[in-house]
Amino acid sequence: MFVPFSARDFLDRAETVYGERTGIVDEPDQPAEPLTGLTYQRVAQLARAQAAGLDALDVAQGERVAVVSHNSARLLTSFFGVCGYGRVLVPINFRLSPEEIRYIVEHSGASVLLTDPELEDTVADIPVKHRFTLGAASDAELYRFDADPTLWAADEGATATINYTSGTTARPKGVQLTHRNIWVNATTFALHAGVTDRDVYLHTLPMFHCNGWGMPFAMAGLGVPQIVIRKIDGAEILRRVEKYGVTVLCAAPAVVNAVLDAAQDWDGEIPGRDRVRVIVAGAPPPTKTVERVETELGWEFIQIYGLTETSPLLTINRTRSEWDDISAGERAAKLVRAGAPALGVTLRTSENGEVLARSNVVLEGYWEQPEETARQLEGGWFHTGDGGVFDEENYLTIMDRKKDVIITGGENVSSIEVEDCLHSHPAVAEVAVIGVPDEKWGETIKALVVTTPGADVTEAELIKHCKERLAGYKAPTSVEFRTELARTATGKLQKFKLRAPYWEGRQRQVS
Known part of the structure; x- marks a missing residue:
């Protein structure tokens, strides 16, 4: 028997098995009225109502629905209300500039744009057929409880989401993840992370980022309560771990550092000791950071490696029984590796x-x-x-x-895109953008610039130039002026030579 996978399978099981259990605890401090009291039965009702609302707007199955939002229950529900009924969700990084968001909406051909109230002005000039600012006012039109949604004949090869990612081109590429991609990633991820219905998950990871690494699906399928946090703060993470009994979360290294910093000023025992598993990706943190997670927080550190293009799970590195009798420092040295191939990889x-x-x-x-x-x-x-x-x-x-990608604070940045932006400044004749080591962010962005003859420009002016045109995290944190840049005989930039002095003495050329 062949039954095609669907992203909705996870919510269907949550409603069937854990219908009366808390499904989502929405962020209380947000510009939109929070959705409260969300059992998994209610989440499923909202998903059906959203699908019926899209029916009423004549948004056909296969059409794209873009959403630019901070973490919220409405965004989380859309993974099921949009994808689960045959449409394609396009989750957009809310940190992008208006021009970058416009490109994604237009390139994806989205006919619907859902927007967080805080970002309403950012997207005001983007042309789109249907536009909604998420909140109580738009709920009445988006959620149609008086009609049954059009059923979708599940096709596991159909595109469920398009996730735009920076890479080897100046413009982001739209990664098509299918229902099969999502299903296999969520299931194997939950298996390797040891998720059960006794867990409580905290959404420290932005949900737009590779579909929150698949956790909205994995956690729903196992009846796990999902706690939404809107803006990242180390002390607030600790407070929510304590308040809700959180047992698992995903994070970039910078978030781990924020929690470790907050723990220094925490009054009393660190919440979640001997209970919390923190799953880290984006860039391997220093061995000392991994050791501190175990010794200072008492949390289990798990490392994964993957890309948006791989849903993302390719490898997982979790402490194993063979390592029980070695020191925390020795364990940390093993855990900074990307890991072993995940099941099916x-x-x-x-x-x-x-x-x-x-x-x-x-x-x-x-x-x-x-x-x-x-x-x-x-x-x-x-x-x-x-x-x-x-x-x-x-x-x-x-x-x-090997690709021209810099990972800073868990965000992919195309060095080509930043170079393209700097080249638009009249004082810039040549430029090479590289990643250099940084204790807080793993890597940070440095621009090596050769100016045009007679030009007078400062580091601050070039950084400002980028921030006005790109998302803030894509702007260089430093600019170094050079008289020339290393090139091959054919004129190609030799970035490995340009990067080498900054990575000298390090075994790896990434952080």
């Missing part, structure tokens, strides 16, 4: 050391970019763009980033 390295992957979590393709899709999936393998090595335990360590 095959990894290898190419002749030049690039990590290649095969799995049911690998993307269907890039939206409207067939040539880029063919390039990334050449030879039946997904080309990650990361250089890595496997050790004697078959654990992967990422050593270098």
Whole structure:
């Protein structure tokens, strides 16, 4: 028997098995009126009502529904109300500039744009057929409880979400994740993380980021209460861990650092000791940070590696019984590796050391970019763009980033995009943008600039120029002026030479 996977399967099970259990605790401090008292039965009702509302707007199955929002119950519900009834959700990074958001809405062909009230002015000039500011006023039109939604004949090969990510091009690429991608990622992730219906999940990870790594689906399927936090603050994370009995959360290294800093001033025992599992991705934190998570917080540190294009889970590194008798420092040294292949994932390295992957979590393709899709999936393998090595335990360590991508604070930044922006300044003749080590953010963005003859420009002016045109996190944190940049005989920038002095003495060329 073949029954196609659907993203809605997870909520269907939550309603059937855990209908009366708390499903979502919405962020209380937000500009929209919070959705309160959300049992999983109520979440399922809201999803059906949202699908019926889209029916009433004549938004056909297969059409794209874009949403730009901070974490909220309305955003979380849309993963089911949109995807679960045959439409395609396009979750957009709320930190992007108006022009960047406009590009994604237009490129995806979204006919609906849902917006957080705080971002209403940001998207005001973006043309779209249907526009809603999320909140009590729009609920009346978006949620139609008086009609049954049009049923969707599940197709696990259909695109469920399009997630835009920075990479090797100046414009972000739309990653098409199918229902099968989402289903396999959520299920294997929950299995490796040991999730059960006794867990409580805290959404410290932005839900737009690779669909919150699949946690809205995984946690719903196992009846796990999901606690929504809107803006990240280390002390507030600790307070919610204490208040709700949180047992698992996902985070970028910068969020881990924020919690460790807050713990220094915490009065009393750290909440969640011997109970919380924190799953980290984006860039491996220093060994000392991993050790501090165990010794100072008493939390279990789990590392994963993956990309938006892989839903994202490719590897997982979780402490194992063989490591029980070694010191916390020795364990931390093992845990900073990317990890071992997740169930159903095959990894290898190419002749030049690039990590290649095969799995049911690998993307269907890039939206409207067939040539880029063919390039990334050449030879039946997904080309990650990361250089890595496997050790004697078959654990992967990422050593270098072969694509022009910088990961800072868990966010992907295309160095090409930043270079393109700097080139638009009349004082810039040549520029190379590179990632350099940073204790807080893992990597930070440095621009190496050759100015035009006679130009008079400052570091602050160039950084301001970028911040006015790009999302703030994409702007360089420093600019270094050079008389020339290292190039090959054919004129190509030799970024490995430009990066080398900043990474000297480090085994890996990424953080």
